[in-house]
Each structure stands twice: as C-alpha cells, then as structure tokens.
Amino acid sequence: MSVNLSLISLEIATAAFGLALLVLGLIVPKTGRTGFGSLTTLGLIGLLGLSFTLWNNQGSLYDGIYIVDRYAVFFKQIFLAAAIMVAMGSMRYVDEMGAQAEYYSMLVFATLGMMVMASAGDFITLYLGLELMTIAFIILVCYKRLDAKSVEAGIKYVLLAGLSSAVLLFGLSLVYGLTGTVTILKVTWAFLTPGAFSPALLLGVVMLVAGLGFKISAVPFHMWAPDIYEGAPTPITAFLAAGSKAASFAILLRVFAAGLAGVWENWAMLVAILAGVTIIVGNLVAIPQTNIKRMLAYSSIAQAGYILVGLVTASPAGIKAVIFYSFLYIFATIGAFTVVSHFYTVTGSDEIKDYAGLSQRSPLMAAVLVVAMLSMAGIPPLAGFVGKFYLFQTVVENYLWLAFIGLIMSMVSVYYYLMVSLVMYRDQPADTTPIAVPYPVAVTLIVAMVLTLFIGIYPNPVAKIVNAAAMSFFMLQ
C-alpha cells in the first residue's frame, strides 16, 4: 500500500519545527533567547500557510487510521491560529518567566497533538494525539516553577488528566469489545445494523462521555478547570481553554457523530442534558467570582455547554454549528485571556477590582475584553450571536427546552460580563499611568476584536468554509 505522505506533511513539518526549537534552545546562549517568540510565531504562520495546500488534498491513510478531510484541516487551522495568537500574546509574559525555548517548543507539540486528534481515524491514534497534547500541557501548566499555584495546578492536571484518560480508554475498549475494531469508520458500520444497542454499549457511552467530558470541562466533570486555569500561566490558560477544548470537540464529534451515529437515539438525550446542566452551572457559578481567570474559567465551562448543543442532533447542521462556534470561540477566548495576561504582567493582579478604570488606562484592552466577553454572551452584532444562532437552530424543533435554557442563560451571563465592564468603565483608576501595549500583544488583540466583529456582522465567508468542512465530515463515511 502506497502512502501519500503529502497528506501528513503538516504534521511532519510541525514535529520537525518543535524539535528544532528544542535543539535551538540548547545551542543558543541564554542571552540570545529573546527571539524565540518571534521565531515561533513566524514558524506557525508558515505552518498555517502550508495547511491551505491541504484544503483540496483530501484522503485517508493506513486504512482509515488517519483521516485528512476538510473537517480535520479546518480544525488544524483553528489550532494553528490559536497557537499563533498565544505565541504572540505571550511574548512579554514569557520573557519574564525565563527559559523560553522549551516553552515555545511545548506549545508547538501541544498543537501537534491537537492536529493528530483532529485527524484521528481510530481510537489508538485518537488517544495518541490526546496524550501528546495533554503531556505538553502538563509541562506548560506548571511552567512557573517557583509559583506554588502553578505547580499545584500542574499536579492536579497530571492526576485528573490521568484519571480521565483511564476512563476514556475503558470506554473505548468497551466499544472495541463490542465491535471488534478500533477504526471509527468500521465502528460506524458495526452500529448501523438494527439492534446493535446493548447494556455494555451504554456503559461504554457513559465512559466516553465522562472521559471526553473532562477534556471539554463539561459539568459534572469540570471541577479541575477553575483551579488549573487560575494556576497556569495565563497564555497557557488561553490555549487550554481555546485549543484543547476545540481539539476535544473535534474527536468528540468523530466518536459520537460518526462512530456512534447508528445508536444516536441512545445518547442524544444524555448529551442534551449534559449540555443544559453545563450551561446552567457554568454561568451561575461564574457570577460570584472575584478573580477574572476563575470567572473566565467558569464562563468557558458554559461555552463548552453551548458547543455541546451542536452535538445533540448529530446532523450536518449541528456539525457545522460546532465548527463555527469553535472557530469564533478561539478568538473571543484568546482575546480575553491576552488582555488578562498582559494586565497581569503590568500590574501583577488578576483581581477584577483592580481592573478599575482600565478604559482610561488602556482603551484598547478594555474594548477588547468587552467585545470578547459579549461575544461569548452572544450579543449581536458580535460573532457569538451568529454562532449561537447556528447552534440553537438545530435543537429548537425537538429540544425546545434546551434552546430556552441556552438563550436565557446567555442573557444571565451578560450580568457577570457587565460587572467587569462596570469596573473598567465607571470607576476611576487607582493608578492612572497608562498601560503600554507592546506591538505583538496589540496585534493579537486587534485581530481578535476585528475578527469577532467581522464574523458577527458578515459571517458569510466563514459560513461557507465551515459548510465545506462539515460536508467533508460526512463524505468519508
């Protein structure tokens, strides 16, 4: 069997780039290391360029183990865009942490893990990608070695990620036991026959939901998220919230909407309830938070709930909605966290009350934070509104209650987002010195804000691409 290596050229290049960064970090003397941020950014932009050549180059490798369709490519582009923004937004932050080469190299490896997840066509590859990403993240989470909170977060992440992996593996092995195959495509066929449902499968589905639910921080598997989001270096929190979540959704869709499509009616209600509970708990618990990272952590839990809504019907429209929302969610999340991380580098605080008067100290940061948060809340004309429209239109006919929960809770979420705006806009700053926004951070912020506005006002171009990606998801079956 001949192998079309051009299909995995992106992964090969990413792996090579990550290794090169690692080696370079050892060679280059300590004083010359400030260029790594820019180098990584440039390299990732190059990889993003490379990914566009794959848009019309689709296929699968090794008998369906590795799938390169537009769905996978689009997700990879999402990850790369997220990684670029994180790399750019974190330059200042990382300069102050020291020892950067490994940081950027791990960032690239985490991205590679996500790419493998997006393309995974069987359970083993899926697990491989997941672990690659998770291990890179573990290192990144506790990167601030001297900060007790960061180390604590790292250890928590090791333990809980390990636990969730075990649960996931157990679920996967149950499905394997029932079908005799690990290839998702063949699993799909096995379950298409009527009467394929069995109690063992139910157990498997529950395990899968639990294992993947951990990764997307769905309630009740969300407990880790606020602690780890709070403790991790803020750029990593952004990447964790945006990239890791999007990648987990990529495999969630593969496993459920493709692999278990045949037994859809047996898990749809489970996912719907999970989505509803996640939306409610995430939003309500976000309200009393006083630390902005914790607040954003809970809000990102709620966001995961919204995205789950798209999975409930497992229809092309649902897949499209998930991809669309993941795309715009990246920009909103990274925009918000970049503001938070830059604010921390300047002032050393993550408390919401210290954001007083930010609109006067740095109008750009305040504006980006408001735009990003309101986009998450789904206020038009920001991207989140269109995203929620796509998501909830899939469930409004058969799961009207879910649409009610989702839309009412998103209006509730405006409350805690506005409390931050209140502090930033109304209050006079305690310290009136303007906050300088360095060039790379400013670019990240402006890109995030402009895209969020643009997609909200004129979503057509993105909708077209996402349509193509969603179509390819069903084509290879």
Added chain:
Amino acid sequence: MDFPILSIILLAPVAGVIFLLFIPKDEFKLIKSVAAIALGASFGLTVYTYFAYNQTAGGLQFVERYPWINDLGVTLFLGVDGLSLPMLLLVTMIGFAAVFASWNVSERPREFMILFMLLVVGVMGTFVAQDLFIFLLFYEVVVIPIYIMVIIWGSSKRVTKEYAGMKLTIYLLIGSAFLLVGVIAVFVRALIITGVPDFSFTGLAQVPFPVDFQIYMFALMLLGFGSLLSMWPFHSWSPDGYAGAPTAVSMIHAGVLKKIGGYGLIRIALYVLPAGAQFWAPFMAVLGVAGVAYAAFAALAQKDLKYVIGYSSVSHMGYVLLGIASLNVIGINGAVATMFGHGVMAALFFSTVGFIYEKTHSRWIPDFGGLSQQVPRLAVAFLLAGLASLGLPGLVTFVPEFTTFIGAFKVYGGLAVVAITGVILTALYILRAAANTMFGPKRAEWDHLVDIRGPEMVPLVVLGVFLVVFGLLPSLLMDMVNNGVAPLVAEISDVLQIGGRF
C-alpha cells in the same frame, strides 16, 4: 433605487464615530459638533426621505438588497414604508435633539458621543431592516451602550445608577432571550415547511404556519417585545431606568427605543403570526388597559419629575398595546401614530427635565415653584410637552390617541372606556406637576438660574415644531401611517376573519 439613501442615513453616525476616535478627548466643542453634524445629516436625509416617499405607489421604497448569509437566507434588506418612516424620522429627530440636550456634558464627552451614536445607529437599523436577522443584529446593539452610559453618566437619586442600569439591561435581555427562541423556532419551522431559507419579513409572512405553533410563538414574541414596550407587568425597569439614565439616553429610550417593541409586535409578530395575534389579542388588550390605569395611578403618587414621566410613558404604551390588540386598521394606525406622538413628546419632556436637573440638581417637585418666571423658555418647553402628553387637540398626540380609541372601542367597548379614563388621570398628574414646578409664587433660591439659550434651545425648537406642525396637520402623519398599516392588515385579514370571534 440608485442612490443608497438608507445606507447613508445609517452610516453617517458610524462615520461620526470613526471621526471621533481620532479627535483628542479634550476638544469638547469639536466632539459635540461632529456628533451634531453626523446625526444632523441623518436627520436631514430622513426628512427628505419622508417627503420623497411616494404615497400613491406605497409599499417598500428606497429598497436596498444585498445577499448576506447564504445558508440562512439572510439578505441585507433595507427599505421603508409608511410603518417604518415615521419611526425612522422619530429616531433621527430625537438623536439630533439629544446631542444638544447633552451639550453641557463635561465628563468624558467623547466616549459619551461615541456610545450615543452607536445607540442611535442600532435603533435606526431596526426600523429600516426588512430582514428578521438583520433586525435582530440591530435590536440588541442598543443594550450595551445604554448600560455603559447609565453607569457612567447616570444619576443616583432614588435608586443607584448601577441598579437602574442593570435592571434595565437584564429585563431587556431576558425579554429578548424569549424573543430569540421564538425567532429561531419560526425560522426553522419555515425552513421545514418551505424548504428554502428566507429571513425577510415578507418571505416569512407567506409561510402557512400551523395555528398552534403561531399561538405558542406569538406568546414568546409578546414577552420579548412586550417587555421592551414596558407592557404591564413587565414595566418596572422603565421608571427606574429612565430616572437613572442621563438625559440623552432617557430621550432616546422613552422616545424611540421602547417603540421598537410596538413596531416589532406589528411588523413581525402580527404580520408573520396573525393567528397567534388573534388568540392573544384580548390578553394584550387587558394588559394594555391594566398598564394605562396602573401606571397613571403610580404617576399620580410620584414626586420626582423623572418618575412622573417614566410612569406616564408606561401608561401611554398601554394605549399602543390596546391599539395593536384591536387588530383593525384604525386601531393599529392609532397605535403607530401614538408611538410617534408620544416619542416626540417624551423626548421633549425628558430634555426639559434634564435641563432643570442640570441647573438645579433637583428633580423633586416640592423643591420647585414659580420657575416660569425665572426660566420662561424652559417653562414653555415643559408645558408644550405636558399638554401634548395629556392629548391636547392641536398637538401631535391628540389625533393618534383619538384614533386608537375609535379602533379599540369597536372591538373592546368597555375596556376602551377604561383606557379613556386614563386620559383624565394623565391630565391630573401632568397639570399638577406643571402647576407645582412652573407656576405659583416665585422662589428666591432659583433666582440665579439662567434660562436655556443657544444650543440648548435646539431640542425645544426641533421637537416643538414637530409637536405643533404634525398636530395641526395630522394628515402628514396619519396618511403616511395608514399607507403602511392598511396593506399589512389587508394581507393578514383573511386569516383574521376565518377564526374571527368578534
């Protein structure tokens, strides 16, 4: 149409916003002038459009249509008819006047004007959009600027401005959540029935929705639009919100923003879901009349001028609801025209109270007396607005209210009579407020007050002219409104007759 006049009306304030971003923040005069010019341009063009509209041809005119989101069937579809033109005129007029009513804002005026212009764009957009999705985009744009304006420039008297702002925001957002569910459900059902995604009002109105579905969805939309229209019992944000808000926001909000609720009820809920409207009409009428009576009594008990006007506006919106609920051309004509008349009046009222507050730092009626001797021009504005509020013949509100009652009386008899008593109560609280603030013995403590002059006169002149001219020549308004309402009602009348119960 060759000349995209509606786009220009919409974009003029946006251009103003972009301009302001590059102006240093301490150039106070320049900032306000830019805002005045941008909103003045919109206002001028709207006046032109109003008179250039061809009434014999009728229907949507000045149409612009561009494909927008293909897979949802959304088009950027702008156009005006007799229903939306008066509303568009209202928002641009009040927007223009409100800049001058805020001429003395000295705290962060640049941010104030930027937010205010965004707010005006949002409101204008809802009236020119002929596509439900685009309508929604504009509909919620307004909420956030209002919130920020209330918390920065608002005033805390009876309730804190933070409370007022958040109450207003949450009420409107929760209402709009119900509306959104309704809209999404209507869209999806239409897609299932016709197979072609289409979001335009006309397209959705052609879809034969099942009656049960219409009833259900109309309820959601009534909740959404009703809470924006301060329909009793979802009105409580309105007096608090207006009291907390800065003058310009109160003017726009009471003047036009809540009218989006009435406009949406007619243009969307009634037009797309006529059978639902038929089912809920009696409930709407009862809620409307309850609002008229309740809010009028509440206004009687107020001592804070802004609360008097706030409750008064809730009470007037009851008429609008009653007019819509009559489901006939005359009643709906009356409702739309009442919205226009009340808008001009409320804007003038709030700007007057704004000036009084600015000069005296009080809105408490017992603090005043005999102001007409110290500030005669303000007193003229106050009386003009007050008399319009109680529906004095010869001012813009008389004919619309009269029409509403005619339309409603045919259908609801007794309820309409109750609503008419609201007029008497209005006269009571308005005249009492006027007597206690403007007339009576002069008070020495207000001798230092300087009457409004220069730019401060603009709201009085602009709004006053419309109050009088449209009052003396009611056909200017009523013909236009009828031109929009009659075809709309004709289109749904067959549905209304099949299940007619009256």
